[in-house]
Amino acid sequence: MAGVGFQRWVRTLSKGKISGISGLLPACRSGEILTYFPINIGEIAAAAKKYNIRVEDYKPIADNGEGYGDYPQLPDRSQQDRDPAYQWDHPDLRRNWNEPMHWDFDMFIRNRVDTSPTVVPWSTMCKQLFGFVGFMLFMFYLGDKFPAYQPVGPKQFPYNNLHLERGGSPDVEPEEVKNYEI
Amino acid sequence: MHPTTLMYTSSLLLMFAVLLYPLLVTFTSLPLNNDWASSHAKTAVKSAFLISLAPLSLFLSTGMEAVTSSWTWMVTTTLDITLSFKFDHYSIIFIPIALYVTWSILEFATWYMHSDPLMNRFFKYLLTFLVAMLILVSANNLFQLFIGWEGVGIMSFLLIGWWHGRADANTAALQAVLYNRVGDIGLILGMAWLATNVNSWDIQQMFILSKDLDMTLPLLGLILAATGKSAQFGLHPWLPAAMEGPTPVSALLHSSTMVVAGIFLLIRMSPLMENNQTALTLCLCLGALTTMFTATCALTQNDIKKIVAFSTSSQLGLMMVTIGLNQPQLAFLHICTHAFFKAMLFLCSGSVIHSLNDEQDIRKMGGLHHLAPFTSSCLTVGSLALTGTPFLAGFFSKDAIIEALNTSHVNAWALTLTLIATSFTAIYSLRVIFFVTMGTPRFLPLSPINENNPAVINPLKRLAWGSIFGGLLVMLNINLFKTPVLTMPAELKLAALAVSVLGLLTALELATLTSKQFKVTPLRTPHHFSTSLGFVPAIIHRQIPQLSLLLGQKIASQMVDQTWLEKTGPKAIANATTPLASATSNMQQGLIKTYLTLFLMTLVLVTLISAT
Numbered sequence A: 001m002a003g004v005g006f007q008r009w010v011r012t013l014s015k016g017k018i019s020g021i022s023g024l025l026p027a028c029r030s031g032e033i034l035t036y037f038p039i040n041i042g043e044i045a046a047a048a049k050k051y052n053i054r055v056e057d058y059k060p061i062a063d064n065g066e067g068y069g070d071y072p073q074l075p076d077r078s079q080q081d082r083d084p085a086y087q088w089d090h091p092d093l094r095r096n097w098n099e100p101m102h103w104d105f106d107m108f109i110r111n112r113v114d115t116s117p118t119v120v121p122w123s124t125m126c127k128q129l130f131g132f133v134g135f136m137l138f139m140f141y142l143g144d145k146f147p148a149y150q151p152v153g154p155k156q157f158p159y160n161n162l163h164l165e166r167g168g169s170p171d172v173e174p175e176e177v178k179n180y181e182i
Numbered sequence B: 001m002h003p004t005t006l007m008y009t010s011s012l013l014l015m016f017a018v019l020l021y022p023l024l025v026t027f028t029s030l031p032l033n034n035d036w037a038s039s040h041a042k043t044a045v046k047s048a049f050l051i052s053l054a055p056l057s058l059f060l061s062t063g064m065e066a067v068t069s070s071w072t073w074m075v076t077t078t079l080d081i082t083l084s085f086k087f088d089h090y091s092i093i094f095i096p097i098a099l100y101v102t103w104s105i106l107e108f109a110t111w112y113m114h115s116d117p118l119m120n121r122f123f124k125y126l127l128t129f130l131v132a133m134l135i136l137v138s139a140n141n142l143f144q145l146f147i148g149w150e151g152v153g154i155m156s157f158l159l160i161g162w163w164h165g166r167a168d169a170n171t172a173a174l175q176a177v178l179y180n181r182v183g184d185i186g187l188i189l190g191m192a193w194l195a196t197n198v199n200s201w202d203i204q205q206m207f208i209l210s211k212d213l214d215m216t217l218p219l220l221g222l223i224l225a226a227t228g229k230s231a232q233f234g235l236h237p238w239l240p241a242a243m244e245g246p247t248p249v250s251a252l253l254h255s256s257t258m259v260v261a262g263i264f265l266l267i268r269m270s271p272l273m274e275n276n277q278t279a280l281t282l283c284l285c286l287g288a289l290t291t292m293f294t295a296t297c298a299l300t301q302n303d304i305k306k307i308v309a310f311s312t313s314s315q316l317g318l319m320m321v322t323i324g325l326n327q328p329q330l331a332f333l334h335i336c337t338h339a340f341f342k343a344m345l346f347l348c349s350g351s352v353i354h355s356l357n358d359e360q361d362i363r364k365m366g367g368l369h370h371l372a373p374f375t376s377s378c379l380t381v382g383s384l385a386l387t388g389t390p391f392l393a394g395f396f397s398k399d400a401i402i403e404a405l406n407t408s409h410v411n412a413w414a415l416t417l418t419l420i421a422t423s424f425t426a427i428y429s430l431r432v433i434f435f436v437t438m439g440t441p442r443f444l445p446l447s448p449i450n451e452n453n454p455a456v457i458n459p460l461k462r463l464a465w466g467s468i469f470g471g472l473l474v475m476l477n478i479n480l481f482k483t484p485v486l487t488m489p490a491e492l493k494l495a496a497l498a499v500s501v502l503g504l505l506t507a508l509e510l511a512t513l514t515s516k517q518f519k520v521t522p523l524r525t526p527h528h529f530s531t532s533l534g535f536v537p538a539i540i541h542r543q544i545p546q547l548s549l550l551l552g553q554k555i556a557s558q559m560v561d562q563t564w565l566e567k568t569g570p571k572a573i574a575n576a577t578t579p580l581a582s583a584t585s586n587m588q589q590g591l592i593k594t595y596l597t598l599f600l601m602t603l604v605l606v607t608l609i610s611a612t
Helices: A002-014 A020-024 A041-050 A122-145 A158-162 B003-025 B036-062 B089-112 B119-138 B142-160 B167-197 B203-209 B216-229 B238-244 B247-256 B260-268 B277-298 B304-324 B328-355 B373-387 B393-407 B412-437 B454-477 B495-515 B525-531 B533-567 B570-587 B592-611
Strands: B066-075 B080-087
Touching: A122 B277, A122 B412, A122 B525, A122 B533, B003 B036, B003 B066, B003 B080, B003 B089, B003 B119, B036 B089, B036 B119, B080 B089, B080 B119, B080 B142, B089 B119, B089 B247, B089 B260, B089 B328, B089 B454, B119 B142, B119 B247, B119 B260, B142 B167, B142 B216, B142 B238, B142 B247, B142 B260, B167 B216, B167 B238, B216 B260, B216 B277, B238 B247, B238 B304, B247 B304, B247 B328, B260 B304, B260 B328, B277 B304, B277 B412, B277 B525, B277 B533, B304 B328, B304 B393, B304 B412, B328 B373, B328 B393, B328 B454, B373 B393, B373 B412, B373 B454, B373 B495, B393 B412, B393 B454, B393 B495, B412 B495, B525 B533, B533 B570
Parallel strands: none
Antiparallel strands: B066 B080
């Protein structure tokens, strides 16, 4: 039994289509999982059918050696961006059954990244927010340079700076101490 | 043990027992009776409040504070962790207030959550949160405080995401957890520094042993923790998003108790901050920025709960400003008075929302002054207390803070921002009152407006008493640690009042615009800035998660294989050796000239090498 399986594996490997242990998977032998970048129209049509998209909409991800195979490049729109009023099969996910999933579907779920259009353009938002923060930091710097405080002065006592009360002699003329005028 | 200490610890123990008993009852397999929420949970909190009045009266009459350490948890050569409780001015006054407010909120929630099939679980979560909060407030070491800190964070997550079938509620709960986590980094950093440099997490020991050390780094950590928990600018978006939770949750967690935990931490650690000017300035500036920014955002919101949430954030900024002024006790006073009127504002909002069949948009309310007079009166009283109307609860704390701000040596821009935010408070408070209670109704006639249920009226009544007399009672009975500056020019004394009245008059003027028909108001940039909450959620919640998730996915699925196989592995070897091989084989052209050149070059190289 094991020998038969081993022989089939060797035969499949020698065909040169799949490598390694994935050859043991039944789907691999029939060529379901392993995908190649589609080149001719026949492969494109087959891939579009496999992923349940129209041939006009199908666009494979560019082959940069990253191993995407024939997975379609779907628009980078989040689930939050989809119509909330439409009768989706899965209303919480805003997705229909057997709809092609974006490669980064788990990033585009409603709890995560949202690509809905904003009220103002992205550049305006960034400029306004970071401009506001920068302005505040600058003003705090200025506020630190020119702080607000109540005027204070050194103490000034009456009766010639309390000359007699501090034990000064009545005969000696005390010196004038004037820190401020009231 | 001294009788007073015995009294303190036994009442705390009794309080914990009374609060935990309903929770333990739920662990049996017997089904709960229908009114468990009312008969067990609410009664437990009421009893706990009455019990907590005993240590409060003892403290007010004798002024005695206590620290008790009971059970030694772990002993290492450098660090000891014990179960220890601190019964000082702050915890003894805060616990009864928190329990009073919680009691009112739980009673309100018996009406608000009546139609919810999982109401008992809701009350269980609220009770667990309360126990965690009491642990946080009474902790004498940072480890115990951290237990309470995490507990309130987790319960906040569970309660915000109460209606977990709603994707927005889940997102909001996730936001709360993530932002609090960022703050927790700061707390853990501070704890780690203190453990390694001061070898203690005990409050008393830390204060003594850190006298001559440079405490900037741990204080920055603690300030980061407060920024996360108390929704200061930078880590603030979770607080308005937390309004996805039911109104009792917003009233309890996100106005009175949980969000003040960060400020409470800084108040507890204030002796460490007294001499560190960097930390104080940072608190002052951060608090001023928060209070102004969130007050600006509150001006244009249309959801009643969001307005009150931003109001809470603004008051938290004010508390941070007070800490930056080196006045922790005034910040604590503001925590206490704020709990009363903010909880009342939330309960009034909840009453209005349910009465109008779950309508939260203030543009679709109106005329409730005649239809729900008690609720609108409480809303008005709460808003007046919030704006610092003389001799209501908020006045005693808020006016004291503004006076301290005016008479201190402060950053002039922080002073300006705080005064502007105080006027904005009056503006958005009047906006709420105008849209909700005044004018003619803008909703359908058949709305289930109901004020007949004592479960609604009694909590509002209790909190109204607190909002009116709470400030006076607290101020009469405490001794201020730092002498306030009592002499100042009249302009400074009346500054808070003047600025609030100015805001009120501006808001009245703007409100009259609704009944007149002018030309179309052009859309202005500041309006977008305010409505979109300063674009902070739009930018931060899109950019950062996208970068990190995309990078994570790419690294995990593509880049690992690509790196090992193509950049450093077999293909890399091939890519490296192929040019070498092709260059070498290209050189074998069969031309004598090439071979003679190579021979000469080799000869020269050998000569050079042997010569050196």
